[in-house]
Every structure is written in C-alpha cells, then in structure tokens.
Amino acid sequence: MSAPQSTRPVRTLPIAPALPTVRAACHGPVGEGAGADAPIIALAGAPNVGKSTLFNALTGLRATTGNWPGTTVDVGRGAWRFKPDGKVCACTECSGDCAVNRTSEFTLIDLPGAYSLDPLSRDEELTRTLLVDAPVAERPDAVVVVADAAHLARSLYLVAQLRETTHRVVVALTMNDVARKADIEVDSYALAEALGCPVVVLDPRRRQGLDNLARVVREALARPTPAPRLTGTPALDDLSRDDERFAWVESAVSAGTTGSGAERVSTSDRIDRVATHPVAGPLLFLAVMWLVFQVTTTVAAPLQDWLDGFFSGPVSDAASAVLGAIGLGGTWVEGLIVDGLVAGVGMLLTFVPLMALMFVLLALLEDSGYMARAAVVTDRLMRTIGLPGKAFLPLVVGFGCNVPAIAATRILGDARQRVLVSLLVPFTSCTARLTVYVMLGTIFFERAAGTAVFVMYLASIFAVVGVGLVLRRTLWRTMGAEPLVIDLPPYQAPTARLTAAVSWTRLQGFLRTASGIIVVTVCAVWLLQAIPTKPGYGFGDVPVRDSAYGVAAQTIAPVFAPAGFAQWQTASALVVGFVAKEAVISSWAQTYAVEEPEEGAEDLGDFGDQVAAAFESSSGGHPLPAVWAFLWFLMAYTPCVATLAAQRREVGLKWAVFGVAIGLVVAWVGAVAIFQVGRLFW
Amino acid sequence: MTPTTLDRAPLGAPLLLTATHPDANVARRLASLGLRRGVRVSLVQKLAGGGRILSVNGGRIAVDAGVLAHLMVEDVA
Structure with missing residues (x-):
C-alpha cells in the first residue's frame, strides 16, 4: 500500500536506501494512516500481549488478532483519532493553542510481535529495521510498548533495549485482569519510575484506558527526546549486556509489582x-477438529442449498424476466447474464455461510488460547514434514473447504511455512470432491462405494505427506527444524466483538478476492460453451460437443490416454472441475445431454451407463484402474479457482501458479501410474 | 539433588536453571520467555515425545525434549 506523503524535507538514506521505514515504505495490508503531519506512533511488544487488539481499538481497523503468538505477520497502519484534552505542551508563551496541543490524530503503526530488538525471525527483523536500523529522522515519533501485566518480565526486555535509544517510550499495560487473578498487583507509578517512562494501565479488549493513553502519548511528544538510560560500562560483551538488561528488568518488576502467581495451579x-496430555490431548484435538468440520458442513449445508436454490430459482427467473421484458430474452445476453454472471456470483455466495462459520470457529479457538495447545499436541506429527504443529490446523480445515484453509495458513508466523502449507492444502480432499467420489463409487463399486470414498481420503492424506516430504527435501531443504519453544497464554473467554470483527474481516477478504476471479472464470467457461466451431449454429445456441469448449476438451483429452480416461466428456468434466468441483457432475451430465443425477441416488440411469461405457472404452477394457486413476487426478489437481484466488492473496501469484503446476504433475503422474500398474491386475 | 538436565527432573519440584541452551538463538528465545540462567522453574505437565510444560515467573512455556536435554537444573527445595 502507499504510505501517506510526508511534507517533511526529503532526506537521503546514505546507509541503506532500500530499508523500509515507518514514514516511507510500510507495506501493511490494513489501512492508511492519519494526515501527513500527524505524529507517527509505533505499537511494539512481545507476541501475544494484545498489541493488535489495541491497534484495532485505537484505529477502528481490523488487524488479525488472536490469543496466541505470531498473529501479526505484517505491518499495519491506521489513523488513531482522539479528542485533545487540555494543554500538554511545556510552552510558557502559548495558552494551549500551539500545534502540539491541537494534535488530534496520530498515524499508528502495528509492528509484528518481538520480544527484543535482536531478531530471530523475519517479523522481528522488520520490527528492528523500523525502530533501530532506519535513520533517526525516519523513525517513529514515539513507541508504545504493549506489556503483559501478568508476565511483566518477559515484556520489558524490549523496553530495556528501547530505553537505550532516544525513542520516546510509553508502556501500555494490558492483561491486568489476568494479573489480578494470579495475585499480581502492579503499581503503575512505581513501575514508571523504575522504567523511566510513562506507564498506562488499559484493557483494549473492553476499550478501557484508551483516552488516557492518547493523553500520555501527547505529553510524551511534547517533551524533548529522552536521554538513553545508563547501562554502566560501555564496552559490555553480548552476554554481560544481556545480564545487565535482565537485571534492570528484574529491578523494575520488583519495584512495580507485588505478589506472584508463579506457584499457583491455575484454571489454565x-x-x-x-488439553496437552500425551494421550487425551491428541484425542481432544481430533474431537475439536471434528466438531469444527461437522459444524461447518452440517450447519452450513442447508443454508448453502437454500442459497443455491435462491440463485438458480427466483434470482435467475427474475433476471430472465427483466431481460425478456426489454427484448433480450433468449439471446446470448440472457445466457451471459443468467448462466454466467448470476450463476457465478450465486455459486460464490453459496460459500458465504460455510466460510463465515469456519472463520467464527477459528476466531473462537484463536481468542480462547486453545490454538497454542493444538500446536503443541500436533507438533511431533507435523515435524515429519518440517512444519510446526500449528500447521495441522489449516490442513484439517482443508478437508471441509480449501479456501478458508488457505486463509488459515496465516496462523503460521514464518512466511516459508505459510507458502509450504498453502501448497499442501489443495491436496486435502474438500467436500466438493466428495460428491464426485460418491457418484463414481456408486456407478463402479456399488455396495463398496463407501470404502472407495474412504480410500480417497487416505489417498488425500498420503498426497499431503508425500508432497510435503518431497518439497521439504528439495525447495524447502534449507528451512531449519524449529525446536518447540512456545508460550502458552492463559485461557480466556472469547469476546463477541473480537470474534465478529476478526471473522468479518476474513470474510470480506475472501469475497473481495474470490468474487472477481470466479465471475471472470465462470463467464469464460460460459463464453467457450456459447461459441460454435461449426457452421449452422448460432452464438449461444450450439451443442457442447461443437462449441469451443467441446473442441478444447477434445484437444485436451488425449493427454489422459496413458491414464485410461481420454474420452472428451471425461476431460471436459476435469476442465470444469478446475473452476469448481461443485460443477463437475452437472457439466459432465450436460455433455451427455441427460439430466443431472440426484445426489446419492442408487439408480444413475443413462448417465451412469454412459460414464461406465466411456471408462470401458477409453481404458481398453480396464475400467476400474481407469476410474481409480481418474479419482486420483480429481483429488490431486487444482481444487477450484477460489482456492487459486486465496493462494494468490496469501502467498502471491508466483506460488499460486507453482501450486497449479505441482497439482497437475502429481495428479497426472499418479493417475498414469495407477492405471498402468492397475491394468496388469484388473 | 545433584545437577541434572531438565528432561530428567521430576514434575512439581522447584528447580534452579544453572545452564541454558548452547545454541545462541535458542538460548535467546528461551531468555525472551524468561528462561535463563539463574531463574527458578518447575515442570507442570508432561507432553508427548518427552516435552514438558514449564512454569517460569508465573508463565507457562511448552518445550520439547531436545531442548530440555540441554538445560541444566538443580533442586532448590
């Protein structure tokens, strides 16, 4: 995003012109700052102290929040507006009407969580770059360090380091209710005295203390930059410097707090x-994931059906009626609008209940603190493919729908892990693919259809692990295995406001990105099906076989000959499946010019017979290996354009394209192997 | 109790960390969570694979067995 233009004199950056600074090159996804002259305030702090919650409360924006480490994975920027309340300047001449007193807004920068200014990850590196490596004139005007009152010592190391610079520092003390429950009382005045900077007690979750924070920051800005704190001998080595800082932190904690909950057995x-028991923990985790999956699919299903019926019924009818009334009924315009746009947008909107539910459940899990436990429980399993335990969650979500699963990769702090998981998610078999498994299972395996479907889920897990291992040992071989060292925040009751805000932000993001791509792709498919390739047919009035779409499918079909399913109708189903697996059965049936079979129907009638005959013929008399090869291909290649859109948004176009290539290669190679080996036996 | 590594220490006993991890980055990560030489810790919960949940300054940290095996402690009861 573009940063607000500064009216300050342009300064050269002789040391590192490419360095991002809070004034010039912030690349946050969240929002714009205040006016160009507004002071810039950076929000820093250890992970999981409520920093993003405070950012949201102060700016009204919606950065991602969660009760577990690594939630802020980028830099957010927003306008923090407030009512100036009284004179804060130290001028003796003015009566309170100088610029300092009139300031009514700051540009607030939300930095990724960092325990210190010595970076161990890319996010922490960014925090250091913006606060320390940037030239002094490009640094923020003040830094608000968000500190957890219940675990004060670990929040204050950053303050110790910042106080060694000339940054104006204000400490915002959160989690005071948690501290009180642990019998820790914080004396903010004594703490401020010990730290040498103001301390403000607040509760961003309940929006308490925010005005006071604005006043204290204004006061800090009105004062000259502070002198760095004295650290004793200037030539300390790293170890001694660390010891000095920890001693300083301990002294401040002793001065500012009474009591300690260290030895208490808490509810958490x-x-x-x-929740973290070696046996019960994984079982609870599976139960929680099963519940998320069940609630998402079963609760959303009727709503999806209703929306589907609504768009294909009343909305399509109304659109047709309007077009008929203006003389465009039965023309290609009606086809484009009703079959293309209304159907495409309708299909996107049928996903909304499913996505909303998934986002709400994820937000609840994140806000409660359970996500950190899930990461601990799944750590060992995920470690086999070089990923931390928390990577398990997006993969589980993928079995419901790949699109929210791609969005859920944000829970991973490390960018390389996010890319890797985003590439693995499409191999998790979503519910849309299930409909095709069931249909082919019923046609070819009759009573064993259920077993065939179960085998496809095992194949999906196999693909995730197999592709994960290959990528880990090739492109990701330099990604070191992280030791498990994870902070377990106390459990807390999720707040409705936070849950709703986080879910709504994620849903908006999905709709914004997916809508454009889905509409364009659906229209393109419709257009190809409307274009005749032989004389005698009009635009929009041509059998699928003779349309550009049919001809394209006939061109692609030979690619699948080594896998035993080179019939053009079968290939066309896969082409449509690239757009959305939900559309596979209906378009497949359309190519045979028969009615779409009822879901789960035992008697698939002509359609089933024609599909069976197609596999029999294209496989040279080995239909079963060809069906398994087809099912493998369907499971492994690109799930849908919505997933591609989500991948593009989360990890960029380059990786999204790479993901398509991996999917196609794994799908094709696997399908050919299955057919070629299978036909030796069946 | 004679000095031992944290993966062999009993649950619930008050312990003093006498030596931290030899890898500087891991040591810094542990220190940022309060786990550094000279602090009191106790083991709260066993995890699968030999990991433990530690109590340090009132906070809880999950650490795997590989890291625990490098942390030396003494019983201070």
Whole structure:
C-alpha cells in the first residue's frame, strides 16, 4: 500500500536506501494512516500481549488478532483519532493553542510481535529495521510498548533495549485482569519510575484506558527526546549486556509489582492437564477438529442449498424476466447474464455461510488460547514434514473447504511455512470432491462405494505427506527444524466483538478476492460453451460437443490416454472441475445431454451407463484402474479457482501458479501410474 | 539433588536453571520467555515425545525434549 506523503524535507538514506521505514515504505495490508503531519506512533511488544487488539481499538481497523503468538505477520497502519484534552505542551508563551496541543490524530503503526530488538525471525527483523536500523529522522515519533501485566518480565526486555535509544517510550499495560487473578498487583507509578517512562494501565479488549493513553502519548511528544538510560560500562560483551538488561528488568518488576502467581495451579493448568496430555490431548484435538468440520458442513449445508436454490430459482427467473421484458430474452445476453454472471456470483455466495462459520470457529479457538495447545499436541506429527504443529490446523480445515484453509495458513508466523502449507492444502480432499467420489463409487463399486470414498481420503492424506516430504527435501531443504519453544497464554473467554470483527474481516477478504476471479472464470467457461466451431449454429445456441469448449476438451483429452480416461466428456468434466468441483457432475451430465443425477441416488440411469461405457472404452477394457486413476487426478489437481484466488492473496501469484503446476504433475503422474500398474491386475 | 538436565527432573519440584541452551538463538528465545540462567522453574505437565510444560515467573512455556536435554537444573527445595 502507499504510505501517506510526508511534507517533511526529503532526506537521503546514505546507509541503506532500500530499508523500509515507518514514514516511507510500510507495506501493511490494513489501512492508511492519519494526515501527513500527524505524529507517527509505533505499537511494539512481545507476541501475544494484545498489541493488535489495541491497534484495532485505537484505529477502528481490523488487524488479525488472536490469543496466541505470531498473529501479526505484517505491518499495519491506521489513523488513531482522539479528542485533545487540555494543554500538554511545556510552552510558557502559548495558552494551549500551539500545534502540539491541537494534535488530534496520530498515524499508528502495528509492528509484528518481538520480544527484543535482536531478531530471530523475519517479523522481528522488520520490527528492528523500523525502530533501530532506519535513520533517526525516519523513525517513529514515539513507541508504545504493549506489556503483559501478568508476565511483566518477559515484556520489558524490549523496553530495556528501547530505553537505550532516544525513542520516546510509553508502556501500555494490558492483561491486568489476568494479573489480578494470579495475585499480581502492579503499581503503575512505581513501575514508571523504575522504567523511566510513562506507564498506562488499559484493557483494549473492553476499550478501557484508551483516552488516557492518547493523553500520555501527547505529553510524551511534547517533551524533548529522552536521554538513553545508563547501562554502566560501555564496552559490555553480548552476554554481560544481556545480564545487565535482565537485571534492570528484574529491578523494575520488583519495584512495580507485588505478589506472584508463579506457584499457583491455575484454571489454565487444570485444563492443560487434559488439553496437552500425551494421550487425551491428541484425542481432544481430533474431537475439536471434528466438531469444527461437522459444524461447518452440517450447519452450513442447508443454508448453502437454500442459497443455491435462491440463485438458480427466483434470482435467475427474475433476471430472465427483466431481460425478456426489454427484448433480450433468449439471446446470448440472457445466457451471459443468467448462466454466467448470476450463476457465478450465486455459486460464490453459496460459500458465504460455510466460510463465515469456519472463520467464527477459528476466531473462537484463536481468542480462547486453545490454538497454542493444538500446536503443541500436533507438533511431533507435523515435524515429519518440517512444519510446526500449528500447521495441522489449516490442513484439517482443508478437508471441509480449501479456501478458508488457505486463509488459515496465516496462523503460521514464518512466511516459508505459510507458502509450504498453502501448497499442501489443495491436496486435502474438500467436500466438493466428495460428491464426485460418491457418484463414481456408486456407478463402479456399488455396495463398496463407501470404502472407495474412504480410500480417497487416505489417498488425500498420503498426497499431503508425500508432497510435503518431497518439497521439504528439495525447495524447502534449507528451512531449519524449529525446536518447540512456545508460550502458552492463559485461557480466556472469547469476546463477541473480537470474534465478529476478526471473522468479518476474513470474510470480506475472501469475497473481495474470490468474487472477481470466479465471475471472470465462470463467464469464460460460459463464453467457450456459447461459441460454435461449426457452421449452422448460432452464438449461444450450439451443442457442447461443437462449441469451443467441446473442441478444447477434445484437444485436451488425449493427454489422459496413458491414464485410461481420454474420452472428451471425461476431460471436459476435469476442465470444469478446475473452476469448481461443485460443477463437475452437472457439466459432465450436460455433455451427455441427460439430466443431472440426484445426489446419492442408487439408480444413475443413462448417465451412469454412459460414464461406465466411456471408462470401458477409453481404458481398453480396464475400467476400474481407469476410474481409480481418474479419482486420483480429481483429488490431486487444482481444487477450484477460489482456492487459486486465496493462494494468490496469501502467498502471491508466483506460488499460486507453482501450486497449479505441482497439482497437475502429481495428479497426472499418479493417475498414469495407477492405471498402468492397475491394468496388469484388473 | 545433584545437577541434572531438565528432561530428567521430576514434575512439581522447584528447580534452579544453572545452564541454558548452547545454541545462541535458542538460548535467546528461551531468555525472551524468561528462561535463563539463574531463574527458578518447575515442570507442570508432561507432553508427548518427552516435552514438558514449564512454569517460569508465573508463565507457562511448552518445550520439547531436545531442548530440555540441554538445560541444566538443580533442586532448590
């Protein structure tokens, strides 16, 4: 995003012109800052102290938040507006009407969580670059360090380092309710005295103390930049410097707090006895994931059906009626609008209940603190493919729908892990693919259809692990295995406001990106089906076989000959499946000019017979290996354009294209192998 | 109790961390969570694969067995 233009004199950057700074090159996804002259305030702090929640509360924006480490994975920027309340300047001449007192807005920068200014990850590196490596004139005017009152010591190391610079520092103390429950009392005045900077007690989740923070920051800005704190001997080595900082932090904590909950067995400990137990923990995790999957699919299904019926019924009818009334009924315009746009947008909107539910459930899990436990429980399994335990969650979500699963990769702090998981998610078999498994299972395996479907789910897990291992040992071989060292925040009751805000932001993001791509692709398919390739047919009035779409499918079909399913109708089903697996059965049936079979129907009638005959003929008398090869291909190649759109948004176009290539290669090679080996036996 | 590594220490006992991880990056990560030489810790919960949940300054940290095997502790009860 573009940063607000500064009216300050342009300064050269002799040391590192490419460095991002808070004034010039912030690349946050969240929002724009305040006016060009507004002071820039950076929000820093250790992970999981409520920093993004405070950012959202102060700016009204919607950065991603969660009760677990690594939620902020980029830099956000927003306008923090407030009512100036009284004179804060130290001028003796003015009566309170100088620029300092009139300031009513700041540009607020939300930095990724960092325990210190010595970076161990890309996010922490960014925080250091913006606060330390940038030239002094390009740094923020003040830094608000968000500190967790319940675990003060670990929040203050960053303050110790910042106080060694000339940054104006204000400490915003959060989690005060958690501290009180642990019998920790914080004396903010004594703490401020010990730290040498103001301390403000607040509760961003309930929006308390925010005005006070604005006033204290204004006061800090009105004062000259502070002198760096004295650290004793200037030539300390790293170890001694660390010791000095920790001693300073301990002294400040001792001065500013009384009591400690260190030895108490908390409610979180009691829950963790089950949630992280070696046996019960994984079982609970599976139960939670099953519940997420069940609730998402079963609750959303009737709503999806209703929306589907609504768009294909009343909305399409109304559109046709309007077009008929203006003389465009039965023309290609009606085809484009009703079959293309209304159908495409309708299909996108049928996903909304499913996505909304998934996002709400994820937000609840994140806000409650359970996500950190899930990461611990799944750590060992995911480690086999070089990923941390929390990577398991997007993969589980993928079995419901790949699109929210791609969005869920944001829970991973490391960018390389996010890319890897985004490439693996499409191999998780979503519910849309299930409809095709069931149909082919019923046609070819009759009573064993259920077993065939189960085998496809095992194949899906096999593909995830197999592709993960290959990528880990090739492109990702330099990605070091992280040791498991993870902070377990206390459990907390999720707040409705936060859950709704986070879910709504994610849903908006999905709709914004997916809508454009889906509409364009659906229209393109419709257009290809409307274009005749032989004389005697009009535009929009041509059998599928003789349309550009049919001809294209006939051109592609020979590619599948080594896999045993080179019939053009079968290939066309896969082409449509690239757009959305939901459309596979209907378009497949359309190519045979028969009615779409009822879902789950035992008697598939002509359609089933024609599909069976197609596989029999294209496989040279080995239909079963050809069907398994087809099912493998369907499971492994690109799930749908919505997933591609989500991938493009999360990891960029280059990786999205790479993902398509991997999917096609794994799908084709696997399908050919299955058919060629299978036909030796069947 | 004689000095031992944290993966062999009993649950619930008050312990003093006498030596941290030899890898500087891991040591810094542990220190940022409060786990550094001279602090009191106790083991709260066993995890699969030999990991443990530690209590440090009132906070809880999950650490795997590989890291625990490098952390030396003494019983201070």
